[in-house]
Amino acid sequence: MGRHPDCDVVVEVGAVSRYHAEIVKVEGAFELNDLKSRNGTFLNNLMVADPKKLKMGDVIKVCDVAFAYHEPKVLEGDPNVDGSAWSAVLVDDEDTTRTSTIMSKLNVSMGSGGVELTAPPEVKLAALVEITQNLGKALSLDEVLSKLLNSLFKIFYQADRGLIVLRDESGRLIPRWTKLRRDDDDGTIRISRTIVNQVIDSKEAVLSADAASDERFEMSQSIADFRIRSMMCAPLINGDGEAIGVLQIDAVDSRNRYQEEDLELLVSIASQAAIAIDNARMHEQALEQNSLQRDLELAREVQTSFLPASAPDITGYEFFDYYKPANHVGGDYYDYIHLQDGRVAIVVADVVGHGVAAALLMAKLSAETRFCLANTPTPAAAVTQLNNRITALNVERFITMVLAVIDPHKNDVTIVNAGHMAPIMRKKNGDLAEPSEDSGGLPIGITDGVDYEQIVVSVEPTELLLFYTDGVNESENNSEEQYGIERLKQLAIKFEGHPKILGEHLLDDVREFAGTTPQEDDMCVVCFARLA
Numbered sequence: 001m002g003r004h005p006d007c008d009v010v011v012e013v014g015a016v017s018r019y020h021a022e023i024v025k026v027e028g029a030f031e032l033n034d035l036k037s038r039n040g041t042f043l044n045n046l047m048v049a050d051p052k053k054l055k056m057g058d059v060i061k062v063c064d065v066a067f068a069y070h071e072p073k074v075l076e077g078d079p080n081v082d083g084s085a086w087s088a089v090l091v092d093d094e095d096t097t098r099t100s101t102i103m104s105k106l107n108v109s110m111g112s113g114g115v116e117l118t119a120p121p122e123v124k125l126a127a128l129v130e131i132t133q134n135l136g137k138a139l140s141l142d143e144v145l146s147k148l149l150n151s152l153f154k155i156f157y158q159a160d161r162g163l164i165v166l167r168d169e170s171g172r173l174i175p176r177w178t179k180l181r182r183d184d185d186d187g188t189i190r191i192s193r194t195i196v197n198q199v200i201d202s203k204e205a206v207l208s209a210d211a212a213s214d215e216r217f218e219m220s221q222s223i224a225d226f227r228i229r230s231m232m233c234a235p236l237i238n239g240d241g242e243a244i245g246v247l248q249i250d251a252v253d254s255r256n257r258y259q260e261e262d263l264e265l266l267v268s269i270a271s272q273a274a275i276a277i278d279n280a281r282m283h284e285q286a287l288e289q290n291s292l293q294r295d296l297e298l299a300r301e302v303q304t305s306f307l308p309a310s311a312p313d314i315t316g317y318e319f320f321d322y323y324k325p326a327n328h329v330g331g332d333y334y335d336y337i338h339l340q341d342g343r344v345a346i347v348v349a350d351v352v353g354h355g356v357a358a359a360l361l362m363a364k365l366s367a368e369t370r371f372c373l374a375n376t377p378t379p380a381a382a383v384t385q386l387n388n389r390i391t392a393l394n395v396e397r398f399i400t401m402v403l404a405v406i407d408p409h410k411n412d413v414t415i416v417n418a419g420h421m422a423p424i425m426r427k428k429n430g431d432l433a434e435p436s437e438d439s440g441g442l443p444i445g446i447t448d449g450v451d452y453e454q455i456v457v458s459v460e461p462t463e464l465l466l467f468y469t470d471g472v473n474e475s476e477n478n479s480e481e482q483y484g485i486e487r488l489k490q491l492a493i494k495f496e497g498h499p500k501i502l503g504e505h506l507l508d509d510v511r512e513f514a515g516t517t518p519q520e521d522d523m524c525v526v527c528f529a530r531l532a
Contacts, residue, residue, distance in 0.1 A: 015063040030054045144280045145177035159249040166245035200243040205234035207263040230257040234270040238278045300328045308336045312344045320503035322525040330522035331358025332469045348467040349401035379405045380454035383416045391448040399444040416454045419443030424466040464529035471523035499527035
């Protein structure tokens with residue numbers, strides 16, 4: 001884009017540089033680049049310094065010339081579009097404070113008592129019945145907008161163009177649907193931002209009998225470009241009294257000017273349309289929510305597949321495990337990993353936070369842990385390598401983890417702790433110990449280069465080790481009191497050598513303690529014991 005004849009888009013304005021800007025396709029999307037132009041390139045009124053991705057409705061401004069960006073797949077012609085290809089763009093017009101020649105205004109803000117219809121009742125009733133029936137059957141937003149403009153063109157025979165502008169979630173005004181009376185009309189409608197903003201801010205519908213000579217809109221390039229002789233614009237007011245957009249129709253034939261009763265009818269239609277648009281948006285949100293719900297259920301199935309299908313079958317040992325995320329997916333993780341020399345690694349980890357982001361990192365941790373255990377000589381070296389690999393991801397999340405490797409031939413356990421709660425060990429004489437409490441290192445993912453320590457403890461017959469995540473000890477009751485590690489320890493003292501009995505009693509006790517308080521964090525428990 002520029003003044004040079006070799007440019008694909010030649011902009012013959014003196015202030016435009018010879019090679020001013022370019023639009024390039026990058027990985028399936030289009031980006032706008034400024035080519036160090038003298039007066040700069042603007043995207044939605046902001047100067048472009050770095051490449052910017054373009055999206056539907058963006059306005060590119062090169063000096064005094066504005067361009068609208070449309071998605072190619074929309075412009076190619078979709079049979080479902082029904083006369084509209086989002087072929088409209090809002091342009092900024094200079095404001096003026098001179099006397100307006102607006103013919104009529106109607107305040108349509110909530111609480112005004114509605115609009116009193118003064119035109120022949122049978123005409124307006126038939127029109128409103130058609131609009132109401134059409135809008136009542138429509139579910140999707142595009143279907144609502146299409147039916148609305150089609151009905152308007154049946155009612156207002158003088159209309160040459162119709163358009164609907166809506167606010168998006170960020171408050172930006174987006175032309176959502178347009179309709180042209182004649183196929184040979186220019187497919188792009190330039191909409192005056194001045195007019196739209198005035199109608200939305202004041203919540204007043206406006207009628208101009210001769211918009212081209214209306215001093216209020218004299219500087220509106222959209223009016224001048226298309227020789228609009230008469231226009232009506234009504235705000236769309238939702239159930240909360242907020243203006244969510246505008247409905248505008250215009251005519252170019254000076255003999256077919258709109259009258260005050262036309263404006264009253266348009267306002268009545270706009271009030272019906274606003275309700276239908278709100279309903280359509282809620283319907284689309286419900287569909288999106290259902291789709292998200294299905295995605296989350298699938299994600300839960302996938303995450304569950306990462307967890308062990310069964311406990312290890314080691315002669316002389318018994319296992320118990322439990323996992324329950326606070327949401328559909330969670331960040332807690334446990335695993336049993338069989339090593340080549342007959343040893344079995346137990347991993348219990350907790351990704352900070354919970355939900356989808358934590359679950360994704362948990363999936364990565366699962367794969368990386370297996371890799372590191374298979375490629376390092378000791379559990380401490382495996383955790384050291386694991387920390388370096390997770391830290392290199394730069395995800396700004398950390399993981400607490402405890403790794404325990406059981407050697408059934410020696411009946412001992414090698415433990416490496418990375419910022420996690422130390423496991424609770426019930427000794428043969430009934431005493432409790434917390435191996436790795438004094439040897440724990442930093443959580444995984446904070447910084448690389450950490451050398452982790454390992455300790456080895458012997459496991460005698462009837463001795464038991466309990467691993468857990470903070471969703472257990474930090475469970476709260478209705479008084480916002482936490483379950484606590486001390487209560488967990490006292491429970492562990494009572495049960496000798498039976499992981500399943502201890503695990504089930506622990507979970508029952510946590511549920512009884514929490515009462516009706518909902519689970520706020522993921523919960524994971526792994527327990528094993530050497531049988532007598």
